[in-house]
Amino acid sequence: MSENRLDRTDVWILQALQGQARLSSAELAEKVALTPSPCWRRVKRLEDEGYIRGYRTELDPVKLGFGVTAFVSVMLENHRVDLGQEFEAAVAEVPQILSCHNVTGRYDFLLTVVAADLASFGDFARQVLRALPGVKEVYSSFSLRETKAAGRLPLDLLLR
Structure with a gap:
């Protein structure tokens, strides 16, 4: 896996998901100027190649009792x-x-x-x-x- 395999659109997808992983396929596609199907295929490839390791929800530790x-x-x-x-x-x-x-x-x-x-x-x-x-x-x-x-x-x- 080398970052040379990433084009500008791949990086835009990663930036968008890193900022808000809950984007729908349609919202993500719109943000990166693609139609949903090619955008979904790119996300799937980025996942399969290990650029995207997972999706997380950021929790507030203090509110949950971890002070x-x-x-x-x-x-x-x-x-x-x-x-x-x-x-x-x-x-x-x-x-x-x-x-x-x-x-x-x-x-x-x-x-x-x-x-x-x-x-x-x-x-x-x-x-x-x-x-x-x-x-x-x-x-x-x-x-x-x-x-x-x-x-x-x-x-x-x-x-x-």
């Missing part, structure tokens, strides 16, 4: 491949861990974790995070407020 977002850096005991795989598999099973990145630097993984409050996070850190396979050290930072949400890729750069 704490923590960024947790984890250092493993060693760098054995099997230990890293075991850690990643265990993390995949923990719903409070929203994302996990294998990173460079002092720590091996960076996790995004949600909890109801600081006390709940403390319990989670002691009972779950420290019990993950191979964990040697855990360092947590807390979000005071979100000033920019993750989400939109800079697709305009593909049009240059």
